[in-house]
Amino acid sequence: MIFDRPSSIELLKAVNHFLDDKIKSEVPAHLAFKLRIVENVLNIVIREIELGQELSEDVTKDLKELIELDAANIDDLASLIKAEKINIEDESLKNLLVKLSKNKIAVDNPNYSTFKKLVE
Amino acid sequence: MTEDLGNILKEKLANTSIEGEIVNLEPLTGGASKEIWKFEVNANGKSDRYILRRGSGVEGPLAIKTSDEAKIQKTVRKLGAQVPEIVAVSSLDEELGDAYIMKFVHGESIARKILRDEEYKNTLPKLAFECGQSIAKIHQADINEFPFLPSKTVFEQINDLYQTYVSFNQPSPVFEYTHLWLKKQNFGEINDALVHGDFRLGNIIVGKDGLKSVIDWELAHIGNPLQDLGWICGNSWRFGNTNKVVGGFGDLADLLKGYNSVSNYHVDENMVKAWQVFGTFRWGVICLIQASAHLTGSINSVEKAAIGRRVSETEIDIVDLLFLGGK
Numbered sequence: 001m002i003f004d005r006p007s008s009i010e011l012l013k014a015v016n017h018f019l020d021d022k023i024k025s026e027v028p029a030h031l032a033f034k035l036r037i038v039e040n041v042l043n044i045v046i047r048e049i050e051l052g053q054e055l056s057e058d059v060t061k062d063l064k065e066l067i068e069l070d071a072a073n074i075d076d077l078a079s080l081i082k083a084e085k086i087n088i089e090d091e092s093l094k095n096l097l098v099k100l101s102k103n104k105i106a107v108d109n110p111n112y113s114t115f116k117k118l119v120e
Numbered sequence: 121m122t123e124d125l126g127n128i129l130k131e132k133l134a135n136t137s138i139e140g141e142i143v144n145l146e147p148l149t150g151g152a153s154k155e156i157w158k159f160e161v162n163a164n165g166k167s168d169r170y171i172l173r174r175g176s177g178v179e180g181p182l183a184i185k186t187s188d189e190a191k192i193q194k195t196v197r198k199l200g201a202q203v204p205e206i207v208a209v210s211s212l213d214e215e216l217g218d219a220y221i222m223k224f225v226h227g228e229s230i231a232r233k234i235l236r237d238e239e240y241k242n243t244l245p246k247l248a249f250e251c252g253q254s255i256a257k258i259h260q261a262d263i264n265e266f267p268f269l270p271s272k273t274v275f276e277q278i279n280d281l282y283q284t285y286v287s288f289n290q291p292s293p294v295f296e297y298t299h300l301w302l303k304k305q306n307f308g309e310i311n312d313a314l315v316h317g318d319f320r321l322g323n324i325i326v327g328k329d330g331l332k333s334v335i336d337w338e339l340a341h342i343g344n345p346l347q348d349l350g351w352i353c354g355n356s357w358r359f360g361n362t363n364k365v366v367g368g369f370g371d372l373a374d375l376l377k378g379y380n381s382v383s384n385y386h387v388d389e390n391m392v393k394a395w396q397v398f399g400t401f402r403w404g405v406i407c408l409i410q411a412s413a414h415l416t417g418s419i420n421s422v423e424k425a426a427i428g429r430r431v432s433e434t435e436i437d438i439v440d441l442l443f444l445g446g447k
Contacts, residue, residue: 030147037426044429078291081300088300094443097294101439104432113362114355114436118444 009046016042040109047107055103062096074100128215129159129172136208139163154186154338158224169224170207175338177212178418180409181284182317182339187211188268189337190220192314195265201257202333204325227332231321231359235368243330248370250331251319251352252378258334259313259345259383266314271342274307274398281405288408294435298401301442305394310385313345320357321367349379349387350395355437355446356403365447397441404434 006014016039024035063072067080077096080086086093105115126142133139140163148156148171157172175186187210193203205223210216234240263271272280282299285292316323317339325333351357353365353372361368366375376387411428413419440446 034423037423041422041426041429044426074293075291077293078296081293081296084300088297094439097297098439098443101294101432101436105436108429108432112433112436113358113360114433114440114446117362118436118440 009049012042012046012049016046044108047110051107055106059096059100059103062092062099066092066096125157126159129221132208132210132214132216133161133221138168138207140168143167171204171222171224172216172219173222174217174219177218179338180406180413181280182406182409184269184338184340185212186218186338187220189340190222191268192266192337192340193222196258196261196314199257199261201261202254202331204333204335225325225333225335227325227327229322229325229335231357231368234321234326235359235361239328240326243326243328244369246374247326247331248366248372248374249378249381251324251366251370252349252375252380253382254324254331254334254378255316255319255345255348255352256379256382258316258319259348261314263312263314263342266340266342269314269340269342271312274344274347275303277343277402278302278398281402285405285408288412290408292431292435294438295401295404298397298438298442302394302398302401305397307344307394307398308346308387308391310344310346312342315341315343315345315347317341317347318351319348320352320354321359321369322357345385346387346391346395347399349375350392350397351399351402353392353396354399354403355440356400356433393441397438400434400437400441404431404438407431407434 019035019039019042024032027035060073063074063077064070067077067086069076077086081088081093102115102118105112109115122145126145129145130142133142138161140161143160143162145157145159148158154176155172155174157174158169159172160167160169173186173189175183179185190206190209194206197203197205204225206220207223208221210219210221212218228234228237228240235244278299282295285295316334316337318336319334323334323336324331325335352367352375355362358364358368364370365372372389372392376389376392380386407427407430410424411431414421414424415428437446
């Protein structure tokens with residue numbers, strides 16, 4: 001990357017800090033609720049930049065093993081399940097669906113109860 | 121804008137002989153799809169509190185008209201179900217738009233407050249039983265009273281949800297798997313009933329002494345009533361209290377005890393799981409619908425954009441229920 005610091009993550013964190021520190025106390029209740037959503041959105045983006053590539057590759061590696069196709073992606077897996085061209089009782093398919101779901105929620109909402117329960 | 125709305129409300133209420141000065145008109149944090157306002161009417165030194173619920177006139181694929189919600193509430197209220205008293209209904213062609221005005225009900229609807237505040241500590245242990253009773257009362261309504269409501273079998277609903285998901289062109293292996301699984305389930309042979317469609321914390325008003333009122337009827341329809349029991353048991357509506365299966369506050373046995381104490385049809389615990397998976401899939405598709413309103417540019421809303429990233433919550437809940445022994 002040719003860009004100077006702050007990095008994209010550092011910039012987003014600065015924005016989040018500003019919203020939390022200076023704006024939250026200034027807005028009425030119905031906007032404070034929306035502000036919390038805005039902060040959550042920024043946190044999703046931060047986590048996706050930080051972890052997204054690794055979490056995606058982790059799934060893709062298993063996916064390629066499962067469907068033995070080098071260019072396989074998530075859309076292909078969805079199509080195979082839809083057409084029942086893959087054994088839906090297969091344990092490695094179930095394991096992959098679990099990993100896919102865990103890796104997505106790890107970015108979208110790592111505080112989500114089911115994720116916390118499953119990683120504990 | 122608030123001043124205009126105040127005048128419109130004043131005029132509308134005058135037709136129902138509620139006259140007075142409209143004060144303290146304020147927007148409330150409501151659902152993502154409707155405007156909710158609270159206000160007071162001052163007359164003769166007395167002040168009465170009301171709530172305005174107002175749709176945009178453009179419903180999502182699963183939602184009914186706001187004015188039709190009012191019709192349902194009026195009907196079930198006569199049967200003894202706990203719903204707010206409707207004082208005025210407005211149709212889309214009126215100035216107020218597709219909306220209704222109801223009497224304010226004392227209590228709390230915000231899930232996290234009900235689950236955490238000291239005030240409701242004694243209410244929570246009996247709330248699952250009361251919800252079961254309340255749901256059963258709704259299911260006793262005569263479906264012939266609601267010719268305006270859509271009527272769908274569960275398999276028609278599964279197909280509709282699936283086609284909606286497909287239309288967004290965002291393939292999900294978990295949803296494809298869920299769709300195959302759901303098509304093979306037995307959802308129970310039971311007569312069609314009025315289904316609330318979104319009975320959970322957030323859409324009920326709870327007081328210190330128990331359940332006060334059932335609100336937010338926009339997903340009401342005619343169909344298999346067990347849907348309401350599975351829905352409130354979805355992890356999406358436990359607000360973090362994942363070990364309390366019913367709404368984050370209660371146990372399934374208590375919900376069903378309450379339900380079976382009113383209903384003529386006896387529901388067993390093992391009938392609920394397929395409906396839990398169905399409900400979780402349904403909420404996932406609703407998240408897709410909400411996000412698409414933003415993505416297609418019909419509404420620019422960070423709230424709706426954010427909800428697109430909640431689809432993954434439903435995916436992890438489904439794999440937990442199907443493969444990992446989740447309850």
